[in-house]
Amino acid sequence: MDLLTIPARKGKAAFVAQGQVVTVVNTHGEQVVDTWAFNRADLTEFMSMEHSRAHTLRLVPRPGDVMRTNRRRPILTWLEDTSGGVHDTLIAACDRHRYAFLGHEGHHDNCTDNLAQGMAELGLVPPNVPSPLNLFMNIPWSPDGTLAFASPPKPVPGGHVALRAEMELVIAFSACPQDILPINGAAGRPVEAHFRIA
Amino acid sequence: MDLLTIPARKGKAAFVAQGQVVTVVNTHGEQVVDTWAFNRADLTEFMSMEHSRAHTLRLVPRPGDVMRTNRRRPILTWLEDTSGGVHDTLIAACDRHRYAFLGHEGHHDNCTDNLAQGMAELGLVPPNVPSPLNLFMNIPWSPDGTLAFASPPKPVPGGHVALRAEMELVIAFSACPQDILPINGAAGRPVEAHFRIA
Numbered sequence: 001m002d003l004l005t006i007p008a009r010k011g012k013a014a015f016v017a018q019g020q021v022v023t024v025v026n027t028h029g030e031q032v033v034d035t036w037a038f039n040r041a042d043l044t045e046f047m048s049m050e051h052s053r054a055h056t057l058r059l060v061p062r063p064g065d066v067m068r069t070n071r072r073r074p075i076l077t078w079l080e081d082t083s084g085g086v087h088d089t090l091i092a093a094c095d096r097h098r099y100a101f102l103g104h105e106g107h108h109d110n111c112t113d114n115l116a117q118g119m120a121e122l123g124l125v126p127p128n129v130p131s132p133l134n135l136f137m138n139i140p141w142s143p144d145g146t147l148a149f150a151s152p153p154k155p156v157p158g159g160h161v162a163l164r165a166e167m168e169l170v171i172a173f174s175a176c177p178q179d180i181l182p183i184n185g186a187a188g189r190p191v192e193a194h195f196r197i198a
Numbered sequence: 199m200d201l202l203t204i205p206a207r208k209g210k211a212a213f214v215a216q217g218q219v220v221t222v223v224n225t226h227g228e229q230v231v232d233t234w235a236f237n238r239a240d241l242t243e244f245m246s247m248e249h250s251r252a253h254t255l256r257l258v259p260r261p262g263d264v265m266r267t268n269r270r271r272p273i274l275t276w277l278e279d280t281s282g283g284v285h286d287t288l289i290a291a292c293d294r295h296r297y298a299f300l301g302h303e304g305h306h307d308n309c310t311d312n313l314a315q316g317m318a319e320l321g322l323v324p325p326n327v328p329s330p331l332n333l334f335m336n337i338p339w340s341p342d343g344t345l346a347f348a349s350p351p352k353p354v355p356g357g358h359v360a361l362r363a364e365m366e367l368v369i370a371f372s373a374c375p376q377d378i379l380p381i382n383g384a385a386g387r388p389v390e391a392h393f394r395i396a
Contacts, residue, residue: 049248050290050329055299059288059343070327072295090257090288092248097270101253128326129268131248141339145257 003194006033009177011114013122015040016165016197022076023162024173025194026083026136029155030185032176033193034093034111034132037067037075040168043124045069047076049089049131059141060087066166067133074166083159086152088134094178095129102180114174124170135161137176137183149181171197201392204231207375209312211320213238214363214395220274221360222371223392224281224334227353228383230374231391232291232309232330235265235273238366241322243267245274247287247329257339258285264364265331272364281357284350286332292376293327300378312372322368333359335374335381347379369395 003025006012016022024033039045048070055072056065062085067076093111112129119126136159138150165171173195179188201223204210214220214235222231237243246268253270254263260283265274290296291309310327317324334357336348363369371393377386 048290050288053345054289054296057345059339059345070290072293072299090248091252092246092268095270098252101270131329141257141343143341145339147251147255147257 003196006173006175006193006195008175008192009109009190011118011172011174013118013124013170013172014197015122016169016171018165018168020165020197021079021162022165022171023160023196023198024135025158025160026156027158027194028191029157029159030152031191031193032137032178032184033135034174034176035135036115036130036132036172038126038170038172039069039075040170043170044127045071046130047133049133053089059089060085061089075169076163077166078161079164080162082156083136083161084152084154084156086136086138088137088139089131090139090147091134091137093129093132093174094176099180104180109177111174111176115172118172118174119170122170149183151182151186155185201394204371204373204391204393206373206390207307207388209316209370209372211316211322211368211370212395213320214367214369216363216366218363218395219277219360220363220369221358221394221396222333223356223358224354225356225392226389227355227357228350229389229391230335230376230382231333232372232374233333234313234328234330234370236324236368236370237267237273238368241368242325243269243271244328245331247331251287257287258283259287273367274361275364276359277362278358278360280354281334281359282350282352282354284334284336286335286337287329288337288345289332289335291327291330291372292374297378302378307375309372309374313370316370316372317368320368347381349380349384353383
């Protein structure tokens with residue numbers, strides 16, 4: 001299957017059959033991609049960071065790790081990661097409240113609205129906004145538990161992660177539109193990313 | 199106000215007025231207390247670990263930190279902590295799936311059901327199960343992001359945390375019934391805890 005686009009600052013969702021592999025490509029190397037997965041048969045079951053961490057016992061998943069739903073069932077298995085391995089499971093999707101908090105006035109694209117927009121294009125309404133799997137996002141932690149929003153430590157243009165679907169699911173992405181903090185690179189220029197389902 | 203009991207292995211919820219202080223006491227020193235807070239006027243707004251971490255920039259909150267809702271509004275402010283300061287914001291509430299996973303057959307008390315039970319005693323139904331604030335729970339992290347379920351590093355019987363309500367809210371607790379992993383002490387004996395609202 002050809003590469004599909006997650007447009008800059010916007011969302012995109014797709015259906016994935018059990019056993020298919022979703023490959024998410026960080027085309028330009030510094031773009032965060034917020035990622036969600038929902039059980040296609042029951043959207044109230046979804047990939048959960050807090051349930052997954054209880055089983056992976058890791059802040060950041062790596063190949064071999066299994067992401068679980070809020071009912072602790074496997075939903076996505078990490079197969080491969082050529083992106084440098086820096087991802088985040090700790091931080092909420094940005095939203096209009098976040099940008100107001102950062103001093104932005106008026107509308108600002110945001111990952112929470114992008115989840116709804118991407119799902120709406122499939123005729124779906126997410127029942128809530130789960131904590132996202134923030135691919136390619138760099139939130140370093142210190143020994144005392146202090147966190148920071150940081151640029152990618154070493155951008156890998158074209159780097160990708162490959163995730164196998166463990167059930168019939170809906171995958172949803174947002175190419176994070178954060179342009180105030182340096183999370184999408186020091187230049188603060190959100191761009192598009194790509195994915196493939198095969 | 200007198201001390202109220204969170205019964206061993208069970209849940210308990212209460213209404214809290216804006217400005218009141220909720221004091222949670224680790225009576226015996228090794229008991230994890232899963233804690234949730236909901237906007238009393240709209241239960242779909244609740245204390246969110248992933249939104250709070252984006253603002254506190256800490257894995258574990260401490261006095262002065264503000265816990266925020268999924269709409270990024272302040273809901274609880276940490277005033278005091280005499281418990282040793284070890285808490286968790288990373289791990290989901292235990293549930294029946296968790297105990298099945300750990301090899302337990304048949305019914306096992308669990309924090310997810312306890313949230314529903316505690317709220318039901320107030321005539322309320324939580325719309326979902328937010329990631330809990332796990333008071334007195336020790337999930338150490340390593341520089342490479344590895345997590346562990348560990349006993350309290352230094353139990354402080356009678357240690358407490360004091361949290362100020364920043365809106366009219368419903369507070370819900372579960373005295374975690376985990377008796378397979380050593381999270382409630384090496385002896386694996388879940389006990390009661392207490393709280394006060396004043």
